[in-house]
Amino acid sequence: MKVDKDGAKIIFNDGKEFVTNVITDNMGDKSIDITKLRKDTGYITYDPGYVNTGSCLSSICYIDGEKGILNYRGYSIEDLINKCDFVEVAHLLVKGYLPNMEERSKYQELLNKHSLLHVNMKNFIRSYPANAHPMGILSAMVASLSAFYPEMEDKDPEENIDLTVTRLLSKMRTIAAFTYRQMNGYDFVDPQYSLSYCANFLNMMFYTSVNNYHPNPIHVKALNELLILHADHEQNCSTSAVRLVGSSEANLYASVAAGCCALWGSKHGGANQAVMDLLNRMIQENISPKEIIKMTKDKDNNFRLPGFGHRVYKTYDPRAKVAKKITKEIIDTTGKTDQLLDTALELEELATHDQFFIERNLYPNVDFYTGISFHAMNIPSSMFTVLFAMGRLPGWIAHYLEWRHDPYQKLGRPRQVYTGEEHKIVVPLNER
Numbered sequence: 312m313k314v315d316k317d318g319a320k321i322i323f324n325d326g327k328e329f330v331t332n333v334i335t336d337n338m339g340d341k342s343i344d345i346t347k348l349r350k351d352t353g354y355i356t357y358d359p360g361y362v363n364t365g366s367c368l369s370s371i372c373y374i375d376g377e378k379g380i381l382n383y384r385g386y387s388i389e390d391l392i393n394k395c396d397f398v399e400v401a402h403l404l405v406k407g408y409l410p411n412m413e414e415r416s417k418y419q420e421l422l423n424k425h426s427l428l429h430v431n432m433k434n435f436i437r438s439y440p441a442n443a444h445p446m447g448i449l450s451a452m453v454a455s456l457s458a459f460y461p462e463m464e465d466k467d468p469e470e471n472i473d474l475t476v477t478r479l480l481s482k483m484r485t486i487a488a489f490t491y492r493q494m495n496g497y498d499f500v501d502p503q504y505s506l507s508y509c510a511n512f513l514n515m516m517f518y519t520s521v522n523n524y525h526p527n528p529i530h531v532k533a534l535n536e537l538l539i540l541h542a543d544h545e546q547n548c549s550t551s552a553v554r555l556v557g558s559s560e561a562n563l564y565a566s567v568a569a570g571c572c573a574l575w576g577s578k579h580g581g582a583n584q585a586v587m588d589l590l591n592r593m594i595q596e597n598i599s600p601k602e603i604i605k606m607t608k609d610k611d612n613n614f615r616l617p618g619f620g621h622r623v624y625k626t627y628d629p630r631a632k633v634a635k636k637i638t639k640e641i642i643d644t645t646g647k648t649d650q651l652l653d654t655a656l657e658l659e660e661l662a663t664h665d666q667f668f669i670e671r672n673l674y675p676n677v678d679f680y681t682g683i684s685f686h687a688m689n690i691p692s693s694m695f696t697v698l699f700a701m702g703r704l705p706g707w708i709a710h711y712l713e714w715r716h717d718p719y720q721k722l723g724r725p726r727q728v729y730t731g732e733e734h735k736i737v738v739p740l741n742e743r
Contacts, residue, residue: 312336312368313334314333314334314335314344319331319333321352323352327352329348329352329354331344331348332344342365349726360622361546361551361725362622366546367546367554367717369546369713370384371383371384371710371713372384372706373545374544374545374623374624376621376623376624376625377625377626379624379626379627379629380629383404383542383543384403384404384408388630388633391539392536392539392540395409395539396507396509396535397508397535397702398418398419398507398508400539400542401480401542401704404542404705404706404709405480405709405712418477419507419508421481422480422508423502423511424481425474426481426484426502427482427485427501428482428489429459432455432456432486433489435452435455436448436486436490436493436499437493439493441494443494444693445491445696445697446574446575446697446700447575448490449486449700452486452490453486453568454564455564456478456479456482457565460475460478472563475564476563476708479563479704480704483701483704484502484508484512484515485515487512487694487698487700487701488515488516489515491516491691491697494693497519500514500518502515506526507531508535509526509531509534509535510531512534512701513527513531513534513688514526516690517689527644527688529640529641529644530641533684534688534698536633536637537637537685538698538701540633540634540677541630541677541701541703542703542705543706543709543710544703544706545623547579548573548574548576548579549570549573549580550706550710551573552569552572553566553567554711554723556569557710558714558723567704567707570700570707571700574703580699581695581696582676582678583618583677583678583679583681583682583695584682584695585618585678586682587651587683587695588617588692589603589618590654590683593654594654600658600661603616604662607662608665608667616662616673618678618679618680619662619668619673619676620671620673620674621674621676624674624676626672627663627675628675628676631674631677634680634681634684637680638652638680638687641684641688642687649683649687651686655679659675662675682695
């Protein structure tokens with residue numbers, strides 16, 4: 312990072328001037344330092360959705376939206392997908408480096424060791440109605456972990472941070488699987504020592520005493536890759552929520568629970584479910600991809616095509632390319648065609664060659680194919696956001712830990728532009 316002292320000047324109509332630094336990050340991107348703007352001028356910035364606002368210095372993730380680049384701690388997403396599993400990538404994000412063979416083995420062992428849930432937590436999950444949304448259960452249970460495992464409240468929580476992180480990474484996977492079992496009225500299946508992180512999750516979801524279930528290696532590989540795709544994505548809505556709550560010095564469990572709640576929304580983690588809803592509707596109602604394209608382009612129609620376009624990417628989302636490949640690999644193993652995938656491929660082909668979409672940078676994003684992948688693995692759409700949260704968890708943890716070591720440690724507190732009335736007088740109750 313390079314700081315150009317007095318690299319920018321803002322001149323206001325009232326004659327005030329604001330001279331400040333320009334920061335050039337390690338990838339050459341520039342930002343204007345406005346930390347003293349209000350103090351020196353009385354002005355604040357107005358930036359709905361924080362589209363142009365950098366809230367922190369971070370070394371965890373890098374995105375180039377114009378070139379379609381996504382890196383975790385300097386490694387490209389494509390390279391990580393090809394050479395690592397999810398446990399290795401979680402280690403990379405949380406600890407800052409890729410583990411060697413011995414470190415990887417120890418990390419896997421720790422995750423297995425701490426994967427069981429307290430029996431009272433199991434009873435807690437069983438008390439939810441069968442129709443409760445899995446994200447509601449997940450967020451509540453993650454927050455509840457601080458009651459069952461309160462080591463973060465100790466006098467020196469720094470000594471316990473590794474234990475807390477490992478517990479959360481492992482137990483959230485178990486909670487996620489148990490929410491599915493509760494939804495279907497099945498008994499819980501505890502994690503098995505002999506199974507890997509992702510194989511354990513699938514086994515906890517689908518094993519019963521009468522089906523002789525064994526995790527499909529293709530599905531285990533696909534789940535590893537899908538979780539890696541979701542592991543981090545800069546200062547998105549849920550990650551910002553984690554950092555914002557963490558800035559109050561709330562514990563890790565509470566901060567991650569906030570991330571789960573933010574991810575729950577249809578504009579964030581629920582987007583792949585919206586894609587699946589559309590594809591199923593197209594098939595059931597015999598709506599052609601051409602008609603969907605026409606509806607999207609109709610300015611008098613409120614329809615918006617889910618799975619296309621992104622706040623950051625102005626080209627094809629690099630995660631979508633990988634997700635598309637994963638989806639094809641899963642379906643190819645069945646030896647059958649898949650109407651959902653065929654419909655999605657035709658829709659993409661039309662959209663990516665249509666000038667309307669090209670001019671507006673509307674390309675497939677990660678949500679366009681991940682739902683089809685999960686569906687092909689027999690995972691219901693109500694669980695899609697839960698799996699997104701499982702994948703994003705290492706990133707949330709990494710950002711929480713990064714904030715803990717931030718020299719500024721500022722409590723998150725955005726300003727506002729007030730639009731209410733200036734002054735009103737209260738009329739006594741008997742005169743209203």
